Amino acid sequence: xxxxxxxxxxxxxxxxxxxxxxxxxxxxxxxxxxxxxxxxxxxxxxxxxxxxxxxxxxxxxxxxxxxxxxxxxxxxxxxxxxxxxxxxxxxxxxxxxxxxxxxxxxxxxxxxxxxxxxxxxxxxxxxxxxxxxxxxxxxxxxxxxxxxxxxxxxxxxxxxxxxxxxxxxxx
Amino acid sequence: xxxxxxxxxxxxxxxxxxxxxxxxxxxxxxxxxxxxxxxxxxxxxxxxxxxxxxxxxxxxxxxxxxxxxxxxxxxxxxxxxxxxxxxxxxxxxxxxxxxxxxxxxxxxxxxxxxxxxxxxxxxxxxxxxxxxxxxxxxxxxxxxxxxxxxxxxxxxxxxxxxxxxxxxxxxxxxxxxxxxxxxxxxxxxxxxxxxxxxxxxxxxxxxxxxxxxxxxxxx
Numbered sequence: 001x002x003x004x005x006x007x008x009x010x011x012x013x014x015x016x017x018x019x020x021x022x023x024x025x026x027x028x029x030x031x032x033x034x035x036x037x038x039x040x041x042x043x044x045x046x047x048x049x050x051x052x053x054x055x056x057x058x059x060x061x062x063x064x065x066x067x068x069x070x071x072x073x074x075x076x077x078x079x080x081x082x083x084x085x086x087x088x089x090x091x092x093x094x095x096x097x098x099x100x101x102x103x104x105x106x107x108x109x110x111x112x113x114x115x116x117x118x119x120x121x122x123x124x125x126x127x128x129x130x131x132x133x134x135x136x137x138x139x140x141x142x143x144x145x146x147x148x149x150x151x152x153x154x155x156x157x158x159x160x161x162x163x164x165x166x167x168x169x170x171x
Numbered sequence: 172x173x174x175x176x177x178x179x180x181x182x183x184x185x186x187x188x189x190x191x192x193x194x195x196x197x198x199x200x201x202x203x204x205x206x207x208x209x210x211x212x213x214x215x216x217x218x219x220x221x222x223x224x225x226x227x228x229x230x231x232x233x234x235x236x237x238x239x240x241x242x243x244x245x246x247x248x249x250x251x252x253x254x255x256x257x258x259x260x261x262x263x264x265x266x267x268x269x270x271x272x273x274x275x276x277x278x279x280x281x282x283x284x285x286x287x288x289x290x291x292x293x294x295x296x297x298x299x300x301x302x303x304x305x306x307x308x309x310x311x312x313x314x315x316x317x318x319x320x321x322x323x324x325x326x327x328x329x330x331x332x333x334x335x336x337x338x339x340x341x342x343x344x345x346x347x348x349x350x351x352x353x354x355x356x357x358x359x360x361x362x363x364x365x366x367x368x369x370x371x372x373x374x375x376x377x378x379x380x381x382x383x384x385x386x387x388x389x390x
Binding site: 054057 | 253256279283
């Protein structure tokens with residue numbers, strides 16, 4: 001049995017429950033409607049790598065995890081890459097990343113929260129309670145499964161919000 | 172998650188359930204007849220260095236953890252690997268010790284609060300990308316997880332500066348071509364330098380194509 005409280009400094013990490021939901025399949029390229037046949041992350045990876053984030057060994061798709069009723073804000077990202085021109089013909093995007101751990105099937109999995117900034121993203125607006133996470137390939141993980149997530153308090157802020165907002169909303 | 176189209180997991184993906192089932196047998200044969208380093212030498216390395224508070228990185232099938240002698244009957248063990256099949260297989264194998272599992276990339280900072288008296292890197296370095304100098308980032312990432320006086324030990328196949336028979340040369344070339352290994356540039360001098368820059372009391376011993384190493388953190 002994994003004892004996350006023993007592995008992680010309790011005061012430094014939020015623990016929150018989440019549910020794995022189906023994403024758009026754009027990051028991984030799984031969706032037939034994805035304009036990027038091998039997924040956007042495959043194309044973005046070298047740009048991230050040259051800016052200091054090495055995703056070697058990670059599955060190049062995202063886990064979409066609903067943490068409602070919480071909403072998140074990355075206020076101090078581990079990495080923030082601005083003006084990434086990763087696809088010809090589209091505007092440059094900004095990406096932020098934050099540390100996270102996932103607890104699933106008695107295993108602790110280290111990943112990153114992946115946050116394409118909505119103000120620079122053209123499509124697929126989604127809930128502020130929906131996190132995209134990049135992690136190593138997880139065997140047998142299925143949509144609808146409940147997961148425990150751990151976020152670094154120095155990077156991410158979680159607030160409870162019953163009125164769901166959308167990424168594109170203006171305050 | 173769907174099938175990974177990329178080769179990013181190539182080194183880890185070799186450890187599918189089916190492969191793990193025959194992994195031990197092939198390891199015994201390969202170590203003795205191809206790499207000219209019978210597994211007894213690696214097992215001795217484990218027996219000499221393992222503690223009751225142990226982190227094992229790149230766990231394979233868990234063969235050495237299963238076979239080695241821990242100093243106590245109830246050791247605290249954390250298994251760290253990128254590959255879930257490998258973690259599960261090793262954890263099942265040593266379930267009597269109730270190990271914990273962390274699926275993570277040891278080439279990135281590991282961010283755990285607990286620390287260990289021993290860290291094992293059995294047959295991992297030759298699977299990591301880059302040269303020994305590039306791979307040494309793993310030592311940087313593991314050092315904060317070691318208690319004062321803690322030992323880091325392991326083995327890795329090297330290509331430079333060791334004599335290999337024809338079959339070993341062919342096997343190493345093919346495993347590198349398939350990206351299961353990445354060790355054509357690896358040699359004992361670079362390994363010794365990488366360890367001595369970061370630890371005390373480092374030692375590298377060559378048996379066949381295998382470098383067996385130990386090093387310690389300051390007390």
